[in-house]
Amino acid sequence: MTVHEVTFPITDRAEILKLRAGDEVTVQGHIIGIRDRTQIRIFDQGVEPPMDLTGAFLLHTAPNVRKLGPGKYEKLCIGTTTSARMVRFTEGLGSQYGVRAICGKGGFPDEAIEPMQRLGMVYFAIVGGAAALETTQIEEIEEVAWEELMPECLWKFRVKDFGPLTVGIDAHGGSLYRDVQEQAMKKLEDIYARL
């Protein structure tokens, strides 16, 4: 287990390859908030996102905000949603837009492992529900697009010491979720034999 501090966006695949499943990561720089409806618009409705996603760190989120003026929002409470609902967008985000990291809670199913390895992407596990802390690590909402999808817009946040995150799926084919599930299924066989 290694501890890393990384700054996004990251275009260089070699930087992503340094991260291994189980490692602890703290993130600096810019991250982009995205959710179900945002990705349905991009991929199912074929609308080009009005933000550059090259090398991006995407966060599965729909924040609580207060509107200050046109396109300007104050953060109130920003946390992270369950990723598994959005796994089918992984390949497109990497191959069409050059996304490098997807961060959410609860993990991605195994179908994300192959595209993440092929395209040089990682999945970061955040602690779900820990939104009060997460909000203090977001310095500012710098940009918002597709406000009509509120709160499932495209959000650009500037962050400081965002984490701690755990590498859930790495770009080498490693997945903590797969490993934990395999071990738990074996354990269930033992338990069932005792019932």
Next chain:
Amino acid sequence: MTTITETDLGGAVADAAAHLYVWALKDIPQDLRDALGSAAEKETSVTGQRVLQTILKNVSVAEDEKNLVCQDTGIAVYYCRVGEHFPLHPARIYAALKAGTERATVEHPLRSNTVHTLTRENTGPNVGFRVPIVHWDFVPDWDGLDVKCVPKGSGSENMSFLKMCVPADGVTGIKKFVLESIVGAGGKPCPPGIVGVGIGGSADYAMHLAKEAIARPVGTHNPDPLVAQLEGELYELLNETGVGPMGLGGDVTVLSVHVEHADTHMTLNPVAVNYQCWAARRASAHVAADGTTTFERDA
């Protein structure tokens, strides 16, 4: 006792709902804080410790910053115990709970989650057709009202499971279904949390009971010793699975298992599982017949 108009009493119930909704989102009960603390003492995995320490830090940051513990303001669920002589009809109580939910959402402001289930368009400030959701109990020979607000997040609610086991599956079938449900859910419902299990009754009633079970404080047990024993066994077995905090592996998979039961048909054996995340938010109030309201976080 002072006399009070229906309008004033409705206002008191609405005020209680508005206060409870925001309070529940910000200040999690003591039993849960204690359970999370002892989970951190037990956990031996590095990732599990990282998750639990972050959770504990988050609970204190929410307190210091007066912020929400979790961004998911949930679907507002209320549990009402209405006394036979409480001078406001449940139809009016419902309207007041709805008004309070709406006001809290607008004034705080809170994220509005409620959408039309087909069009997916937002239906208003956390209210809509049949939302909030209210569970009712009626109490004879009493003139009070107890309201418990349990904002339910979608991450945990999406991990709800029902199986119509057959009588020949027995108690073993019930245990297997709970185990496979929680292992299958993995990290998605934000473990370690409270596993609510409803057994018996009918399909819909089993899930209703599972939902009631998650609203009980950690450390409470079913009064029926047979059911309480099942709670203890499931707790031990689930914590053997190694799913761990946020499904990243570890010793602590669940904080508590609560089982509620009803008698059932001789050929039925329904089992329902409803998960409650570690941020198991709830807050309660008692409204007296004269509108006097007292709040209790830990009920």
